Amino acid sequence: GAVVSQHPSRVICKSGTSVKIECRSLDFQATTMFWYRQFPKKSLMLMATSNEGSKATYEQGVEKDKFLINHASLTLSTLTVTSAHPEDSSFYICSARVTGTNTGELFFGEGSRLTVL
Amino acid sequence: GDSVTQMEGPVTLSEEAFLTINCTYTATGYPSLFWYVQYPGEGLQLLLKATKADDKGSNKGFEATYRKETTSFHLEKGSVQVSDSAVYFCALIPGNFNKFYFGSGTKLNVKP
Numbered sequence: 268g269a270v271v272s273q274h275p276s277r278v279i280c281k282s283g284t285s286v287k288i289e290c291r292s293l294d295f296q297a298t299t300m301f302w303y304r305q306f307p308k309k310s311l312m313l314m315a316t317s318n319e320g321s322k323a324t325y326e327q328g329v330e331k332d333k334f335l336i337n338h339a340s341l342t343l344s345t346l347t348v349t350s351a352h353p354e355d356s357s358f359y360i361c362s363a364r365v366t367g368t369n370t371g372e373l374f375f376g377e378g379s380r381l382t383v384l
Numbered sequence: 385g386d387s388v389t390q391m392e393g394p395v396t397l398s399e400e401a402f403l404t405i406n407c408t409y410t411a412t413g414y415p416s417l418f419w420y421v422q423y424p425g426e427g428l429q430l431l432l433k434a435t436k437a438d439d440k441g442s443n444k445g446f447e448a449t450y451r452k453e454t455t456s457f458h459l460e461k462g463s464v465q466v467s468d469s470a471v472y473f474c475a476l477i478p479g480n481f482n483k484f485y486f487g488s489g490t491k492l493n494v495k496p
Contacts, residue, residue, distance in 0.1 A: 273427070301484065310473065310488040311428075360427055362484075372418070373477075373484055377427040 269295045273376035288379045290361030296341040297363035305358040317344040351383040386411045390474045390487035405459040407474035415476040417457040422471045
């Protein structure tokens with residue numbers, strides 16, 4: 268199946284700094300990528316839909332100025348957590364759908380665990 | 385609106401036991417249904433899927449049948465192994481593919 272890669276897999280940062288997480292589709296083009304946040308013992312929460320060449324669509328309650336999403340090419344989307352705080356510590360997962368398919372299947376990255384001290 | 389409800393965990397079984405994880409859904413139209421699995425420390429992987437009523441998805445000994453009459457997509461495996469220990473997510477995507485909806489996840493612990 269299609270491969271989605273995230274980097275870094277783990278990151279620790281100080282409170283107040285910004286962290287960038289990359290999501291790449293390695294062997295396919297993805298017009299749309301999705302960013303999820305997973306809380307401990309809970310399901311995935313869709314944060315935003317990243318669209319290549321246009322602004323991301325954020326879910327209700329997600330601060331777009333805090334979670335900056337850029338989808339500059341058909342194979343790369345980035346999530347930047349700005350001015351991170353300890354409550355932003357979480358597991359962030361990106362996913363992508365193969366452009367042009369109609370199966371609806373999503374392919375997921377390995378996830379990035381962010382710890383804010 | 386569209387949603388997925390799955391049984392709460394954790395589910396603890398002995399090796400070779402029979403597994404059922406219930407999943408029901410609410411959706412308009414004709415959604416596609418999925419089971420994803422998340423092994424410890426890893427991202428989600430597609431386990432199986434079904435795109436229309438009465439379809440049966442299967443993979444690695446796991447099965448789930450798309451039941452429109454009961455709006456269910458229960459996951460089953462006849463004989464679980466320790467390596468099946470993971471969190472299992474039921475999910476659906478509506479016919480217009482506009483958004484993925486996940487259940488809350490069910491953690492499975494299989495003991496030797």
